[in-house]
Amino acid sequence: xxxxxxxxxxxxxxxxxxxxxxxxxxxxxxxxxxxxxxxxxxxxxxxxxxxxxxxxxxxxxxxxxxxxxxxxxxxxxxxxxxxxxxxxxxxxxxxxxxxxxxxxxxxxxxxxxxxxxxxxxxxxxxxxxxxxxxxxxxxxxxxxxxxxxxxxxxxxxxxxxxxxxxxxxxxxxxxxxxxxxxxxxxxxxxxxxxxxxxxxxxxxxxxxxxxxxxxxxxxxxxxxxxxxxxxxxxxxxxxxxxxxxxxxxxxxxxxxxxxxxxxxxxxxxxxxxxxxxxxxxxxxxxxxxxxxxxxxxxxxxxxxxxxxxxxxxxxxxxxxxxxxxxxxxxxxxxxxxxxxxxxxxxxxxxxxxxxxxxxxxxxxxxxxxxxxxxxxxxxxxxxxxxxxxxxxxxxxxxxxxxxxxxxxxxxxxxxxxxxxxxxxxxxxxxxxxxxxxxxxxxxxxxxxxxxxxx
Numbered sequence: 001x002x003x004x005x006x007x008x009x010x011x012x013x014x015x016x017x018x019x020x021x022x023x024x025x026x027x028x029x030x031x032x033x034x035x036x037x038x039x040x041x042x043x044x045x046x047x048x049x050x051x052x053x054x055x056x057x058x059x060x061x062x063x064x065x066x067x068x069x070x071x072x073x074x075x076x077x078x079x080x081x082x083x084x085x086x087x088x089x090x091x092x093x094x095x096x097x098x099x100x101x102x103x104x105x106x107x108x109x110x111x112x113x114x115x116x117x118x119x120x121x122x123x124x125x126x127x128x129x130x131x132x133x134x135x136x137x138x139x140x141x142x143x144x145x146x147x148x149x150x151x152x153x154x155x156x157x158x159x160x161x162x163x164x165x166x167x168x169x170x171x172x173x174x175x176x177x178x179x180x181x182x183x184x185x186x187x188x189x190x191x192x193x194x195x196x197x198x199x200x201x202x203x204x205x206x207x208x209x210x211x212x213x214x215x216x217x218x219x220x221x222x223x224x225x226x227x228x229x230x231x232x233x234x235x236x237x238x239x240x241x242x243x244x245x246x247x248x249x250x251x252x253x254x255x256x257x258x259x260x261x262x263x264x265x266x267x268x269x270x271x272x273x274x275x276x277x278x279x280x281x282x283x284x285x286x287x288x289x290x291x292x293x294x295x296x297x298x299x300x301x302x303x304x305x306x307x308x309x310x311x312x313x314x315x316x317x318x319x320x321x322x323x324x325x326x327x328x329x330x331x332x333x334x335x336x337x338x339x340x341x342x343x344x345x346x347x348x349x350x351x352x353x354x355x356x357x358x359x360x361x362x363x364x365x366x367x368x369x370x371x372x373x374x375x376x377x378x379x380x381x382x383x384x385x386x387x388x389x390x391x392x393x394x395x396x397x398x399x400x401x402x403x404x405x406x407x408x409x410x411x412x413x414x415x416x417x418x419x420x421x422x423x424x425x426x427x428x429x430x431x432x433x434x435x436x437x438x439x440x441x442x443x444x445x446x447x448x449x450x451x452x453x454x
Contacts, residue, residue, distance in 0.1 A: 004161060005083075005304050010316035014298050017163045018324050021297025024167035025289040027174035033282050033346075034174075035195040038181045040347040042191060045132070047275050049192045050347060052132035054278025055125045055258065058251035060140060063112070065247035066104045067148040070097050071155030072299065073240020076383045077232070078221065079159050079300040083307020087220075092227035094156050094214075097236060099228065101152045105145040112141055124258035126271060135193045143200030150207035153223060157213055159300040160220050165213045166297070173206035235385075242382040242390050249398045254281065256405050257417070264414045273414070276357040279347045280418065283340070283361050287332050287371060294325055295379035302383035311448040314384070315441075322376035329368045336365040360418040367422040370429030377436045389440050397428025 005013065040050040074097030081090040112119065120133050150169070157166040177198050184194025214223035261277060262270040298321050305313040335343075344357045374397065381390040401424040408417045 005301065006308075010301070010313055011320050013301055014317070014320040014324060017158070017161065017297040017301065018294040018321065019297075020163035020167040021158060021293040022290045022324075022328065023293075024163075024170040025293030026286075027167075027171045028293075029285045029289045033285065034178050034181050035199065036278065036282055037346045038185050039192055039195050041349065042185065045191075047348065047350065047353070048128055048271070049132045050278055051271055051275040052125070052129045052192065053136060053195075054274055054281065055120060055123045055129060055133050056137045056140070057278070057281065058123060058254045058258075059112070059119060059137065062248055062251045063108055063141075063144060064147060064151060065244050065251075066108060067101065067151035068247055069240035069244035070100050070104070070148075070236060071152035071240075072243045072296065072382070073097075073236040073238070074100075074152075075155040075159035076239050076299060076303045076385060077235050078156065079303030079383075080307035080385065082221075083304040089232070090221050091224070092229060093232055093236065094221055095224050095227050096229060096232045097156070098149070098153065098223055099225070100233065100236065101149045102145070105148045108148070109141055109144045112137075123255050124262045124270075124274060126262075128271070132192050135191075136196045139193055139196035140199060143203045146200070146203040146207045150203055150210050153210050153214060154206075155296065156221070156223065157210065157219075158297050159303070161300065162213070162219070163297050169206050169209045169213065172209050173202040176205050177202040238387060239382065239385045242378075242387045242394070245391065246394050246398070249395070253398060253401050253405065256402060257420070260405055260409055260417060261414070264409050272353060272356070275348070276353055276360055277418075279344055279357040280360045280364050282347065283336065283343060284364065284421070287329060287365075287368065291325055291328060291371060291375045292379070294328065295321060295375050295383070299379065299383035302380045303385075306384040306448075309448050311445055314380075314444070314448075318376055318380050321380060322372060325372035325375040326369060329372050333365060333368045336361055336368075356415075359415070363416070363418040364421045366419075367425030367429075370425035373429040373432055374425075377432055377440075381436075381440065386440075386444075389443070393428075393432040393435055396431050397424050400424040400427055 008016075036050055036053055039053055040046045042049055074093055078090045078093045081087070081093065116134070116137060117130075120130060120137065125133050150173070154166050154169050157169070180198035180201060181195055184190045184198050185192075186194075188194060190197065211223070213219065216222075257277060258274050261273040264270075265273045298317065301317045302314060305317065340358050340361050341354070344354045344361070348354045348357060374394065378390050378394045381387075381393075401420050404420040404423050405417065408420060
């Protein structure tokens with residue numbers, strides 16, 4: 001690993017690590033999108049069941065945020081240790097991360113099962129939606145251990161330069177989900193419960209592959225037990241706090257969006273708008289997950305070269321990760337303008353709802369190029385453990401989203417609330433760019449100025 005990262009050019013490494021990770025996330029989004037496609041087409045109750053999944057989505061994502069916290073925090077610190085040639089601490093880091101994921105899985109399941117009903121209603125669930133949301137969430141939570149451990153430990157595969165193996169772990173689960181969804185939902189007549197069961201089985205298979213891969217002889221740092229340290233745990237949590245906070249914040253703002261749709265749309269129109277919002281968020285998953293796949297795959301480059309004190313290569317990482325992210329989001333932006341109707345048709349059968357969802361996607365995605373700025377700069381700083389510097393850049397954008405969610409319904413029609421993402425993306429990216437080049441870049445140069453590689 002060390003020899004490859006030191007001798008191979010940054011553009012080649014970004015492609016080698018970023019593209020497979022991006023492709024893996026394409027398959028990963030099948031977990032949610034395929035569920036919604038099959039559920040949305042259930043005869044009779046499809047639209048209501050789809051809205052129920054949309055209600056559960058923020059809570060499910062909040063659960064997986066713990067995997068992101070430990071996975072990115074632990075793998076980033078492990079890569080920093082590898083850059084410093086400290087293999088002993090790198091091994092202890094992966095061991096500590098595994099134990100953390102096991103304990104967190106048990107705690108999260110206990111808390112959410114105990115508060116399930118009030119949480120669903122807090123998220124905007126109606127009485128008509130509740131039976132569907134309750135079934136889906138109950139079964140999905142039974143797979144929390146497989147979900148958190150599989151997602152979290154997969155980051156350690158990516159961090160050691162094995163992007164293809166990390167991709168395969170995701171592909172296995174996604175393809176299994178695609179195969180089992182129609183079987184469970186339609187053949188076994190399980191309905192929305194079948195969608196959740198298919199996801200749980202798929203997550204278990206992904207976890208088994210991750211465990212197998214981390215025990216292979218060609219893996220530089222293997223997963224295991226022992227060497228536990230409070231200091232390492234604190235470091236993992238400190239670095240992982242950034243992606244965790246942002247993921248939770250993302251879910252909070254989606255909850256607020258659904259609450260505003262419910263409040264201003266009323267009972268009937270609110271259900272329709274929330275169902276359309278679920279389709280909008282399905283499209284945004286296609287933007288966010290693969291984009292974060294790029295930064296997850298390339299995060300080890302930032303961490304490793306920061307540990308090695310190589311300022312020049314860190315700046316190259318920022319540059320080429322941004323170009324790769326920008327290329328990807330521009331493709332999605334074109335799709336949102338030219339081919340969104342077929343996408344919407346996968347989820348909704350009602351022509352009126354299809355038209356609304358397509359219109360909402362158009363409003364939501366005007367500022368997508370700004371997302372590439374956030375991916376490259378914020379995630380790159382996070383991978384180097386620069387959490388205090390990264391958080392303000394990201395929270396500014398999220399806070400602007402919250403303000404717009406409350407303000408827009410007061411000054412314009414409810415349909416225009418879907419401009420919230422566009423406004424926050426454009427203004428947030430400008431803010432992030434200014435702060436990075438006027439403050440953060442100079443600090444990083446000064447910090448590494450004494451290193452021979454700088």
